[in-house]
Amino acid sequence: MMETAKIKVKKLNLYYGDNHALKDIDIKIRPKAVTAFIGPSGCGKSTFLKTLNRMNDLVENVKIEGEVLLDEKDIYAPGVDTTILRKKVGMVFQQPNPFPMSIYDNIAYGPRIHGIKDKRKLDEIVEESLRGAAIFDEVKDRLKKNALGLSGGQQQRICIARALAVCPEVLLMDEPTSALDPISTSKIEDLMEDLKKKYTVVIVTHNMQQAVRVADDTAFFLLGELIEFRETKLLFSYPQDKRTEDYITGRFG
Amino acid sequence: MKNKAKINAVEKTAKSIFMICAVIAIFAVCSITIYMIAKGTPALKSVGVLKLLFGTSWAPTANEPAYGILYIILTSIVGTAASVLIGVPVGLLTAVFLTEISNKKLAAIVNPAIELLAGIPSVIYGLLGLMLLNPFMYKMEKMIFEDSDTHKFTGGSNLISAVIVLAIMILPTVVNVSASSLRAVSANLRAASYALGASKIQTVFKVTIPAAKSGIMTGVVLGIGRALGEAMAINMVAGGSVQIPLPFNSVRFLTTQLVSEMGYAEGVHRQVLFTVGLVLYIFIMVVNLVLQKLRKGANTDE
Missing domain, CATH: 1.20.5 (Single alpha-helices involved in coiled-coils or other helix-helix interfaces)
Known part of the structure; x- marks a missing residue:
């Protein structure tokens, strides 16, 4: 199923102190598709997601071995600038976390720190990003209002727009809908359909139905291991591994 | 039952x-x-509001006494403002260092040191200022005003000494209050900033500090209150002449005015000193009102 890979991970091991949290992960993630990571809590799916933009670097006592290749270049190679890496690999978090500033400033934050000062250019980026996150029409009249005044679902789409504003190639989403109501959730799921036309999307979800709905490929993690990774349809209809089958049929979770 | x-x-x-x-x-x-x-208030009547509050001559024991306290008020305002201008940036950056940059070991040394700073009695600050700062100021004074005919030499007891002592005294307040409000900023916000490719310093100045703004402002206002109300330390280093608050002038603050003259003042002179106290009291009340406003603001938004 793999023609080219946007991200290739080889023999990745991650340790939190003595805790071996990810074991020999090998995976290839397709470009311009949605890849979902599923698995029970504590299986390492979120941790693995964070290795893809090196957010784990911020945690103390983390040791990472192996390679993560983004367009064939190892992002853990010495001399890699994480600020440039994270500009390419954007992230949306579990809890909507807009900055306590206006909607406009939230979106413009990324472009500004990367050196864009021109007002007209910023206006353009803000509008484009908000449209990209399907929230422009809802907020266009109150761009100067504090983003914290929006509903949780709107805040999360602001966060997606904020991530889009730095023109990433990959978008990592860490359980982006787990704090949202069903209507907001379905809006964001619809949005993923559009996002994958331009971006490589990787989503962590604890919700198997969500993976079925949005993901082209799905990876099942258990206790720090990648158990099975296939096209979503195949994974859910013909699981190859007993553990995958047990999980998706709800025998544990 | x-x-x-x-x-x-x-x-x-x-x-x-x-x-x-x-x-x-x-x-x-x-x-x-x-x-x-x-x-x-009686002195306002007996001396006259304008003559008292805006008079620049202070000669309570002269044959024709003058009770102008403008320079004293100005000294308190200028001295407090200057010490806040020095103390707040230093304090805020120290707080940033403690919460965002230093490792735990270093923070474990710096943090108690700052707490200790808050516990040192103000008279000790005055003593240190007297012994260390004033001689240094005297040297500078001699250099700067070598050829001046108008400058009254102070021996180093001047406004700058007082400002420096005050700036150090407000540090612990500013550092502690700012540090705790910086710590209260959600790790989620920092993560969002890093995930957009921001550096640590960009994150601190563009996300963390703005998010902790109201807490930091509380620290600043508390610092202003502390500086305004301090008497003992600056009484020892500021010289004590009633003069316009210029850096190398010997000056008198609202607080030190009371400390130095209350003991012997009589009649109108005594009344005027109470007015000085009232002015100080009003300043402190205003500072506290601002503080309460800030705290309310902090609770409702963010």
């Missing part, structure tokens, strides 16, 4: 004890306010 009555009695007694305590606090505030106004 009897038991219930007993419980009721205990409840009632406890309630009234709490009530009495609360009333004592309110009574104290009210009586101080009334007392200050009652004692501080």
Whole structure:
């Protein structure tokens, strides 16, 4: 199923102190598709997601071995600038976390720190990003209002727009809908359909139905291991591994 | 039945004890306010508001006494503002260092040191200023005003010394309050900033500090209050002449004015000193009102 890979991970091991949290992960993630990571809590799916933009670097006592290749270049190679890496690999978090500033400033934050000062250019980026996150029409009249005044679902789409504003190639989403109501959730799921036309999307979800709905490929993690990774349809209809089958049929979770 | 009555009695007694305590606090505030106004206003009448508040000559024991306290008010304002201008950036950056940059080991040394700074009695600060700062200031003064005919030499007791001492004294307040509000900023916000490719310094200045703004402002205002109210330390280093607050002038603050003359003042002179106290009291009240506003703001938004 793999023609080219946007991200290739080889023999990745991650340790939190003595805790071996990810074991020999090998995976290839397709470009311009949605890849979902599923698995029970504590299986390492979120941790693995964070290795893809090196957010784990911020945690103390983390040791990472192996390679993560983004367009064939190892992002853990010495001399890699994480600020440039994270500009390419954007992230949306579990809890909507807009900055306590206006909607406009939230979106413009990324472009500004990367050196864009021109007002007209910023206006353009803000509008484009908000449209990209399907929230422009809802907020266009109150761009100067504090983003914290929006509903949780709107805040999360602001966060997606904020991530889009730095023109990433990959978008990592860490359980982006787990704090949202069903209507907001379905809006964001619809949005993923559009996002994958331009971006490589990787989503962590604890919700198997969500993976079925949005993901082209799905990876099942258990206790720090990648158990099975296939096209979503195949994974859910013909699981190859007993553990995958047990999980998706709800025998544990 | 009897038991219930007993419980009721205990409840009632406890309630009234709490009530009495609360009333004592309110009574104290009210009586101080009334007392200050009652004692501080007569001089406004006997000397005249303009002559008193905007007069620049202070000669209470002269044959024709003059009671202008403008320079004293200005000294308090300028001295406090300058010490805040120095102390707040240093304090804020120290707080940033403690919470965002230093490793735990270093923070474990710096943090208690700053707490200790808050516990040192102000007279010790004055002593250090007297022994270390003033001689240094005297050297500078001799260099700068070598050829000046108008400058009155102070031996180093001047406004700058007072400002430096005050700046150091407000540091712990600013550092502690700012650090705790920086710590309260959600790790989620920092993560969002890093995930957009921001560096640590960009994150600190563009996300963390703005998010902690109201807490930091509280620290600043508390610092202003501390600087305004300080008497002992600056009494020892500021010189004590009533003069326009220029850096190398020997100056007198509202607080040090009371400290140095209350002991012997009589009649109108004494009344005027109470007015000085009233002015100080009003300044402090304004600072506290601002503080309460800030705290309310901090609770409602963000």
